[in-house]
Amino acid sequence: MMNWLKQLDPLWWPLLGINVFALSTVLIFAAIRKKNPKIPALDELDRRHHSKFLNRWFKEYWYWVTSPVEKVALKLRLSPNFFTTLGFLIAALGGVFYFYNHLGLAGWCVILGGTCDMFDGRIARLTQRSSASGAFYDSVMDRFGEMLCLMGLAAHYRETWVFWFVILGVIGSMMVSYARARGEAVGVLCQEGAMQRPERIVYLGVGSIFSPILWKFLNVLFPALRQDFLLVIVIVMIGVMTNLTAIHRTLWIYRELDKKPKTSL
DSSP states (O other), rough: OOHHHHOOOTTHHHHHHHHHHHHHHHHHHHHHHHOOOTOOOHHHHHTTTOOBBBOHHHHHHHHHHHHHHHHHHHTTOHHHHHHHHHHHHHHHHHHHHHTTOOOOHHHHHHHEEEEEEEHHHHHHHHOOOOOHHHHHHHHHHHHHHHHHHHHHHHHHHHTTTTHHHHHHHHHHHHHHHHHHHHHTTOOOOOOOOOOOOOHHHHHHHHHHHHHHHHHHHTTTTTTOTTTTHHHHHHHHHHHHHHHHHHHHHHHHHHHHHHHGGGOOO
């Protein structure tokens, strides 16, 4: 037992503590939610798309657990662009952690970078500072951050078959966003699809966070199990599902455009 403990990465213990804290907040929120189903009441979530891959309950939990940070940000008068830039930097740092095989830390960078993206929009609305330039900056930096993170993941797997599924994920992620942008440009708003950016963030982040933790416990029973087994499953799923989502969006927008009079374009 002592030899097993000595072999652990020094970063494993703080990562385990963070994960235990996160799981504890899930249990606390579940108890609160069961006692009062109307908490939290979020009109914003009513306007958002929910898929089978990421349901409303999880989104409500994350809004609830991060609400104290939002309140502090409002008191400090932090701008939406501050969180956009911070989210980009954290996502890029995640790519560095992936490259050096610190999967748990990379996963938390994915989650926190995505959370910053959530903050910038909410703070912009709450402070009435929404603008076209801010929305444009947000979209561009989101794509930069996500691509840098995935590039770090691709570099990590560059000599394995997993690399090609990472590349599929890069292509699919770009095409999901591009299909929506082009659809909006020709007058069709499309929120269809199962593997959108929030789903990608949650699955990649959670898969990265729990891969090394689960492996430490399951390795005793399954010695041949690879350390990143959960992350690999997620990468394959994202690589396939993002492209299916992009194809679905493309066909959906195409049909919607066909319904429009030719002169409207």
